[in-house]
Amino acid sequence: MRVAIITVAGISSRFNKGIPEKEKVLKAVYSENGVENTLLYHSLKRCSFADKIILVGGYKFEELYRYFIHELSYQFPQVVLVKNTHYEDLASGYSLYLGIKKALHCMADEVLFVEGVLDIDNKSFEAVISSEYSVLTYTNEPIYTNKAVVLYRDSEGRYKYAFNSVHGLLTINEPVSCILNSGQTWKFTDISILNRANEEFFRWEKEGTNLSIIQRYINLIPPESIELINLKRWVNCNTRDDYKKINDYWRTER
Secondary structure: OOOEEEEEEEOOOOOOOOOOHHHHHHHHOOOOOOOOOHHHHHHHHHHHHHHHEEEEOEEHHHHHHHHHHHHOOOOOOOOEEEEEOOOOOHHHHHHHHHHHHHHHHHOOOOOEEEEEEEEEOHHHHHHHHHHHEEEEEEEEOOOOOOOOOOEEEEHHHHHHHHOOOOOOOOOOOOEEEEEEEEEEEEEEHHHHHHHHHHHHHHHOOOOHHHHHHHHHHHHHHOOHHHEEEEEEEEEOOOOOHHHHHHHHHHHHHH
């Protein structure tokens, strides 16, 4: 059973900056020209290989539910909606925790996780899907610590993540042999280790980000069981200008 997890629970603060409260939207379902020109539609389309797609929402969940049921449910019947009621008081890790719990309940053999605010080229995404290994991804974007998540390799060949939660300067307090910009897309092939990482997160680090679970997982598997995949085209949709840029890509891909 192949399962994909897409998380779209965040409050879209940068996307809605300067927008009146009643006009604020859930970033994943925002469109300027048609119901299929949304981040969510394209995320679901890329993940349609999966037997089950776990879609974790939170902020404006009713908006997400209506959009999916009325516009997309007939195309993606394998989707299971999960509501994160802690999207305001807990960080992104809790959404991934809920998604993994549901995936394990579905008897997953492998789990792909992608943040729902990304646009990724199809060829790179296919490379992640077809890999036989656990996958970490990186992009060709320059690393600016006010928005990037850093993926690096330490002196022992272990992969680790680093970021500044308040988008300031970043310090890495150990020798490193490689520094990359994380592609925020992962695949997990050792389900027992994934379950362990998820339960340890809930027990000891429930207020952490999704990287808390992911770091626990990669700490517990051999480095040689990991494949590093470059995402050739990657856009993290933080603002409405980012959305316009992504929408231009979609037009050229038709």
